[in-house]
Amino acid sequence: MPTTKTNRRSFLATSGIVAVLPFLSGCGSEVQARTASGDFRITRSEAEWRRKLTRSEYYVMRDAGTERAYSSALDREERKGNFVCKGCNNKVYSSAHKYDSGTGWPSFWQAIDRGAVGTSVDFKIGFPRTEVHCADCGSHLGHIFGDGPEPTGKRHCINGIAMKFVPA
DSSP: OOHHHHHHHHHHHHHHHHHHHHHHHHHTTTHHHHHTTSSSSSEEEEEEEHHSHHHHHHHHTEEEEOOOTTOOGGGOOOEEEEEEEETTEEEEEEEEEEESSSSSSSSEESSSSSTSSEEEEEEEEEEEEEEEETTTTTTEEEEEESOOOOOTTTEEEEOOOEEEEEEE
């Protein structure tokens, strides 16, 4: 009898893993699928993106990854200027909208203007989040949460590795 329980448990565990594999294999491909549709002003082949970006930049910007908290110098950037997408130099955020959220990632309460970024819903960690990407090239920047300061109440939690800072 104990063998049956073990086999049943093994079967259930294996079935669960097999059921989740299609979802896990899709993780990170949202950026590639979104940009392949040609809805962006700037397009590059995946080979061109790999040549342009470092391995870490590619992981975040093209595979929708996340850099380690507190790893970006842009989190501590306090000068006046603009933050631009590292993939295409599109101005995405202004220092005027930056604040210290204490999360370890550069945080902004809004994008530089209405056309700078786009959003979509991602389920990469099992529940819906608002993903934010560059409106010009589609590169993944980070996520938007509803725990930011006034006037918007939004926190654009952005991977510093996906941006460059251009001082004013």
